[in-house]
Amino acid sequence: MLIFENVCFSYPGGSPVLEEVTFAVRNAEKVGLIGANGAGKSTLLKCVPGLLTASGKITVSGIEVCREKLADVRRKVGYVLQDPDNQMFMPKVIDDMIFGPVNYGLSREEAEAQADKVLEDLGISRLRDRYNHRISGGEKRMAAIATVLAMEPDVMLMDEPSSSLDPKNRRALINTIKKLDKTMLIASHDLDMILDTCSRVVLLDGGKVIADGECGDILHDRELLEAHCLELPLSLL
Ligand SMILES: Nc1ncnc2c1ncn2[C@@H]1O[C@H](COP(=O)(O)OP(=O)(O)OP(=O)(O)O)[C@@H](O)[C@H]1O
Ligand SMILES: [Mg+2]
Numbered sequence: 001m002l003i004f005e006n007v008c009f010s011y012p013g014g015s016p017v018l019e020e021v022t023f024a025v026r027n028a029e030k031v032g033l034i035g036a037n038g039a040g041k042s043t044l045l046k047c048v049p050g051l052l053t054a055s056g057k058i059t060v061s062g063i064e065v066c067r068e069k070l071a072d073v074r075r076k077v078g079y080v081l082q083d084p085d086n087q088m089f090m091p092k093v094i095d096d097m098i099f100g101p102v103n104y105g106l107s108r109e110e111a112e113a114q115a116d117k118v119l120e121d122l123g124i125s126r127l128r129d130r131y132n133h134r135i136s137g138g139e140k141r142m143a144a145i146a147t148v149l150a151m152e153p154d155v156m157l158m159d160e161p162s163s164s165l166d167p168k169n170r171r172a173l174i175n176t177i178k179k180l181d182k183t184m185l186i187a188s189h190d191l192d193m194i195l196d197t198c199s200r201v202v203l204l205d206g207g208k209v210i211a212d213g214e215c216g217d218i219l220h221d222r223e224l225l226e227a228h229c230l231e232l233p234l235s236l237l
Contacts (some may be wrong), residue, residue, distance in 0.1 A: 078153030
């Protein structure tokens with residue numbers, strides 16, 4: 001469903017940030033993308049909807065990411081950015097949630113019904129008519145996640161979805177992720193969440209894939225994690 005083949009990227013004038021990244025996420029598989037600060041997780045996610053242009057090949061639902069196909073690719077990919085301030089741009093939460101679906105042809109009523117269901121699933125219906133600039137950081141992150149879910153994308157990319165969430169919202173997010181039968185790539189330092197939601201993990205360091213395997217194997221491997229500036233999930237200590 002999502003294939004990275006020999007993906008390389010450098011920011012202008014910089015050294016390589018991604019080097020020959022190769023792995024695939026199968027249909028309905030949930031994969032955790034882990035690695036220290038600066039490992040290249042966000043950069044890799046940004047290459048999928050073409051926010052950054054990498055060399056190598058990225059394929060989403062059989063469509064190769066390239067300039068001519070960007071609109072098709074973006075229709076299939078939902079992307080929760082690391083910073084929700086960069087994602088929410090309409091006045092109210094509900095406006096953001098229906099913007100994409102209405103653009104893709106739903107009526108306002110249909111889009112609102114779809115949005116209301118997502119809000120209810122996440123337990124945040126109270127945010128529906130709130131102004132984006134008047135909600136807290138964690139509320140904004142939940143709203144950003146809801147906005148992407150309301151698009152019903154084939155593939156979901158999430159960058160640090162649980163950061164700044166309180167335990168109740170974090171649990172609601174985890175339960176929602178677990179319930180969704182969707183292809184997901186989730187970049188996070190919250191290894192407990194990854195352990196709870198993903199079946200596979202890809203470990204990046206210095207832009208290279210260091211390990212790719214079962215969650216149970218990689219997240220239990222103290223030596224491997226510590227060699228790459230990570231720690232065992234708290235629940236395994
Ligand atoms: N806009 C940019 N211009 C130049 N270099 C950048 C830019 N954004 C990121 N980098 C560099 O690219 C490397 C990878 O950054 P990236 O944001 O992908 O890391 P990350 O794994 O997401 O880290 P974190 O866990 O802190 O979110 C880092 O060395 C970073 O300094
Ligand atoms: Mg990042």
